[in-house]
Amino acid sequence: MMILLRMPFIFACILLITATGAFGQINAAPEGYTLLFNGADFTNWHVPEGDGGHWRIVDGVIDYDALSEAAEDKSLWTEKEYGDFELHVDWRIKETPFINPNVPIVKPDGSHKKDANGREIRISVPDSDSGIYVRGTSK
Structure with missing residues (x-):
């Protein structure tokens, strides 16, 4: 068995x-x-x-x-x-030694996430950037 x-x-x-x-x-x-x-x-x-x-x-x-x-x-x-x-x-995204300490959280509709008092929520993130752009659209 x-x-x-x-x-x-x-x-x-x-x-x-x-x-x-x-x-x-x-x-x-x-x-x-x-x-x-x-x-x-x-x-x-x-x-x-x-x-x-x-x-x-x-x-x-x-x-x-x-x-x-x-x-x-x-x-x-x-x-x-x-x-x-x-x-x-x-x-x-490869590791980076730099940190961006003031990045808003962007919601799917493009607006920024806010706290209970209506202030934008900002966070620290690695300072790396990338993207895929379709030819003919703005960056």
Whole structure:
């Protein structure tokens, strides 16, 4: 009886290990999707002219140090334009030594969260910033 109880546990462990390996792959998009980043280089991306290497790939992840030497737009753009789309992103913000001590909590409607006395609630957060902008919309 003990062997029969162990079999589902062993099977679950094998399934978990296999699934973990599958989710770690970034070189294959699910059917019907287009992979935007290959994990190796900026193929199909436009790096700003004169950037000076501040946009780079580190351990399969796009990294930016916010020090681009490009004269104008410092953003990274896809070479191709996309119409109606769903975007699925794995996102990571790297650790920063700087703290912004005065950031309002922004609610989904864009207004700032307030306390019981009507004053804006402000918090301290790591001073790191990033975003995804759809071409043609303001930043």
